[in-house]
Amino acid sequence: MAPSDKSTGVVRGTLDMLILKVLALEPMHGYGVGTRLAQITNGVFQVNAGSLFPALARLERDGLIAGEWHATENNRRAKYYTLSRRGRATLKAQTEEWRSQVDAIARVLRLNRGEA
Amino acid sequence: MRALRGFLSGLRGLARRKQHETDLDEELRAFFETSVGAKIAAGMRPDEAARAARLELGSPAAVKDYVRDVGWESRLERVWQDVRYAVRLLARQPGFSVMAVLTLALTIGANTAIFSIADAVLFRPLPYADPDRLFVVRMLEPATGRRTSGVPYDYIRVLEELHPDVITVGLRGPTFMMAHTANDAAEWVETFSVTADYFQSLGVRPHRGRLFDGADGESGRVVVISHEAWQRRFGGDESILGRTAKIGPSDRDIVGVLPPGFLFPSMSQRHLYSLTGRPDFITAAPPPVSGGGVPGLTTVIFGNTAVDPIVRLRPGATRAEAQQRLDALAAGVKVEHGLAGTAVPVFDEPRALLFPTGGPVMLLLLGAAGVVLIIGCANLARMLIARKRQREHELGVRIALGATRLRIVRAELIEGSVLAVAGAVSAVAATTLGFEALSRQVPQAAYGVAAIGVDGRVAAFSLMLGLLAAVLFAALPAWRSAGLDVQPLLRRPRGRHDRSIQGQALTSMQVAMAIVLVCGAGLALRELIGVLRVPLGFDPQGVVTLTVNPMTRDPHELKAFYVRAVEALAARPDVQSAGASRALPLVLPGANEHVQDETGQSSAAVVHILPGFFETAGMRLMRGRWLTRDDLVADAGAAVISESAAMVLFPDREALGATFTSSSQRPFHVVGVTADVQMSLERHTPPPVYVMPSTDARGMTLLARVRAPVGAALMDIRREVSALAPGSPVTARWWSDTIAASTPYRSPRFQALVLGGFAGLALGLTALGIFGTVAFLVASRRREMGLRMALGATPASLVRLVVRQAFAPIVIGVILGVAGVYWLKRVAQAQLAGLDTRDPLTLAAAVIIVIAAAVIAAYFPARHASRVDPALVLRAE
Numbered sequence: 004m005a006p007s008d009k010s011t012g013v014v015r016g017t018l019d020m021l022i023l024k025v026l027a028l029e030p031m032h033g034y035g036v037g038t039r040l041a042q043i044t045n046g047v048f049q050v051n052a053g054s055l056f057p058a059l060a061r062l063e064r065d066g067l068i069a070g071e072w073h074a075t076e077n078n079r080r081a082k083y084y085t086l087s088r089r090g091r092a093t094l095k096a097q098t099e100e101w102r103s104q105v106d107a108i109a110r111v112l113r114l115n116r117g118e119a
Numbered sequence: 120m121r122a123l124r125g126f127l128s129g130l131r132g133l134a135r136r137k138q139h140e141t142d143l144d145e146e147l148r149a150f151f152e153t154s155v156g157a158k159i160a161a162g163m164r165p166d167e168a169a170r171a172a173r174l175e176l177g178s179p180a181a182v183k184d185y186v187r188d189v190g191w192e193s194r195l196e197r198v199w200q201d202v203r204y205a206v207r208l209l210a211r212q213p214g215f216s217v218m219a220v221l222t223l224a225l226t227i228g229a230n231t232a233i234f235s236i237a238d239a240v241l242f243r244p245l246p247y248a249d250p251d252r253l254f255v256v257r258m259l260e261p262a263t264g265r266r267t268s269g270v271p272y273d274y275i276r277v278l279e280e281l282h283p284d285v286i287t288v289g290l291r292g293p294t295f296m297m298a299h300t301a302n303d304a305a306e307w308v309e310t311f312s313v314t315a316d317y318f319q320s321l322g323v324r325p326h327r328g329r330l331f332d333g334a335d336g337e338s339g340r341v342v343v344i345s346h347e348a349w350q351r352r353f354g355g356d357e358s359i360l361g362r363t364a365k366i367g368p369s370d371r372d373i374v375g376v377l378p379p380g381f382l383f384p385s386m387s388q389r390h391l392y393s394l395t396g397r398p399d400f401i402t403a404a405p406p407p408v409s410g411g412g413v414p415g416l417t418t419v420i421f422g423n424t425a426v427d428p429i430v431r432l433r434p435g436a437t438r439a440e441a442q443q444r445l446d447a448l449a450a451g452v453k454v455e456h457g458l459a460g461t462a463v464p465v466f467d468e469p470r471a472l473l474f475p476t477g478g479p480v481m482l483l484l485l486g487a488a489g490v491v492l493i494i495g496c497a498n499l500a501r502m503l504i505a506r507k508r509q510r511e512h513e514l515g516v517r518i519a520l521g522a523t524r525l526r527i528v529r530a531e532l533i534e535g536s537v538l539a540v541a542g543a544v545s546a547v548a549a550t551t552l553g554f555e556a557l558s559r560q561v562p563q564a565a566y567g568v569a570a571i572g573v574d575g576r577v578a579a580f581s582l583m584l585g586l587l588a589a590v591l592f593a594a595l596p597a598w599r600s601a602g603l604d605v606q607p608l609l610r611r612p613r614g615r616h617d618r619s620i621q622g623q624a625l626t627s628m629q630v631a632m633a634i635v636l637v638c639g640a641g642l643a644l645r646e647l648i649g650v651l652r653v654p655l656g657f658d659p660q661g662v663v664t665l666t667v668n669p670m671t672r673d674p675h676e677l678k679a680f681y682v683r684a685v686e687a688l689a690a691r692p693d694v695q696s697a698g699a700s701r702a703l704p705l706v707l708p709g710a711n712e713h714v715q716d717e718t719g720q721s722s723a724a725v726v727h728i729l730p731g732f733f734e735t736a737g738m739r740l741m742r743g744r745w746l747t748r749d750d751l752v753a754d755a756g757a758a759v760i761s762e763s764a765a766m767v768l769f770p771d772r773e774a775l776g777a778t779f780t781s782s783s784q785r786p787f788h789v790v791g792v793t794a795d796v797q798m799s800l801e802r803h804t805p806p807p808v809y810v811m812p813s814t815d816a817r818g819m820t821l822l823a824r825v826r827a828p829v830g831a832a833l834m835d836i837r838r839e840v841s842a843l844a845p846g847s848p849v850t851a852r853w854w855s856d857t858i859a860a861s862t863p864y865r866s867p868r869f870q871a872l873v874l875g876g877f878a879g880l881a882l883g884l885t886a887l888g889i890f891g892t893v894a895f896l897v898a899s900r901r902r903e904m905g906l907r908m909a910l911g912a913t914p915a916s917l918v919r920l921v922v923r924q925a926f927a928p929i930v931i932g933v934i935l936g937v938a939g940v941y942w943l944k945r946v947a948q949a950q951l952a953g954l955d956t957r958d959p960l961t962l963a964a965a966v967i968i969v970i971a972a973a974v975i976a977a978y979f980p981a982r983h984a985s986r987v988d989p990a991l992v993l994r995a996e
Contacts, residue, residue, distance in 0.1 A: 061190075082145075082149070
């Protein structure tokens, strides 16, 4: 089993969606995805390799992302991941689902005594 | 869709495991290097950067493990790991492994062997289209429950024209031997003739060409051949459809080839000399006509009685409803012809015809084989438990290192499966090798003409059975390990054992099952002895029987030929006497015929014989005289009748001198009464009356009693007859051999052989199990035994102690076994009508045999206990 997501600070089950979102901006290699996530979230989400690579492998298997070997800016070979058409559709669906859930949760949390 | 994609990428993953591994390595290296580069760029010292990056990455091995876990193929890989681990473990303990595989091979092999026959008899769908809507019509005699093959013409007409549920009716004639001439050499071949609707009713499609249509029967010019004949006689010739075959006097066009494996729904008649029920040539018969004798009482196609009509019911029709309608229609026919009280037509399943007695017996044998397997599994379970005790420490270490319970249980089940697969493969291999020997024992008439053999289905069955066995024998030990606690496992000194209640329960179960099997084998043996003890009334030893069909249709020539042959045989110096008969006791029972005395009608078998038959057969004359050559010449209707025929025909007066007429209205007078002979071992055999043929001398069997029954005599006599009938094949056999090969002898012998083998196996395995258990107990109580010896126990008292303690589960097993036998008797009696199970003697013998085996098995390890040297044992502690 993959290690729990607790140490990374990522909300359970959202790591795949976050990776898809990062890759939607531009193709990136594994290290890049991890640092970009940390940057965007100001270090709140620290995704370690033990979570990141299984997630990438899973997404690639499901055909949501595609990996290709390219030279890095330092002239090393690295596997760059690109979002596929199906990946884009999945990201859209998951984002909408996430938004509606967040809205719903927010409404519940805003609930005051006496309101229905 | 998603599942399919996952499955495919899993397959790709498996196929390119190496590639994926190197890719992953490189990706992780890139990750590490990029991370180091970034950290140096941020101002870290190279060594610090590398250290930080390593911390960030964590253990590359762990990361790789996690990535590998993605997808189903990883689970497969771990199972594969477990398989390899199991194989390594088993290879390290060859003694245990060989024992286990051998046990499995024997027990699964018993099942495989029986299944290779039972599959065809019980389970495999018959090779017809929609076999559920296909029925054979037979005549049921209400008084006796006997079913016969010929259906009167009027019933056939009713089925064809009036019965709303019947779509088609197909008719077939009996086996007819015809000469097939190829390359100027003639050979007798089995043929069937069938009506145009026959194959259509069965829904069989030709392999090549076509089958019959309506016009073929009238022309009589065409023939369909079996797939086997096509391969064997015509070398699988692709242009077969243009060729002709000379059947009898005329050339016929080959218009079609039947599919391979096609099976005529017919009773096998292999016990009648060499008939197989699988004819090479099938001719087309014209529509049926009403037979002679009592109007409408027989149906005739091509001059032969049509047998076993096959009907196809319309879709949706049930057998019960169709039977009800048939009953109503048949009642009308009976009223019309005044046939009250006679047999009624019934729908029968083709399986019942193909395998008349085999079905229930096969179920019984399959059950027995299953019991043998369970006994073997009990031994294996015990072996595995014992072996695991030795491995408890290792198990503890594995659990402490983080192996999950699931993984350990799975590993044990996989170990069992590895053993089981090895056992199943050996079993299939052994059955394949030994199949020839087995199939020679199979009584053909009981199990029919089915293609039996070891095929893919049998192999799959064995493998399934093996895995089931693995679950059976590995689940108990595995279940125990699932509940294991780590601490005691690691702390407990190795080699300490506790007596387990499970082991004792296994022993009781084995003993109980062994008793049931030994008792079953005993019953089968007694049935066989009963059959062998039936008084015959004749003496088949040293008698050669010969069948020859000279190629003549002229009845006078035929009769002259047989008379000449008998005289030629009798004149030989090595022949004591010779004769001929149309019916042969225990080989060919005579056909039933209506015989009339002055007062009324009775049933008897009118048997045509030639002079010398009685003496050659070794029959005993009660009153009067035998038939002689003078009677043959005079042709005045002299008859010798059997005692039972005398009882039936002339119950209240002296038979000698009485007269009767046969169904062909020929008058006879009784000149002699012979002692009864056993015509067949089946019930309802008509009593024979022996007469000389006036003109009709078809189908005679020649007999010659030789002075010295050696193989050379058989060949010489055969040559003599061949010389008399050039160009006609002659079959010569010892009468006693034919009888020994016939179903009534082979069926009980087969059952006794199989059940005896199973019982022996069960007994051996049970004894081995008891031996193992007691030896194990003794080994674990060496110290206690030493102490007892030191305190003054005698060796004999120690043996008694061990045997007594080993005996408790055996006694429980005996009680359960006896109860099981009584319970099974009730089940079996319902299934096997002929089985006489009220046999306390056999049961008692079975109990004694099993207890004796158990005592012997327990005695040897117990004696070992008494040889413990107390000084050595106590010092060793």
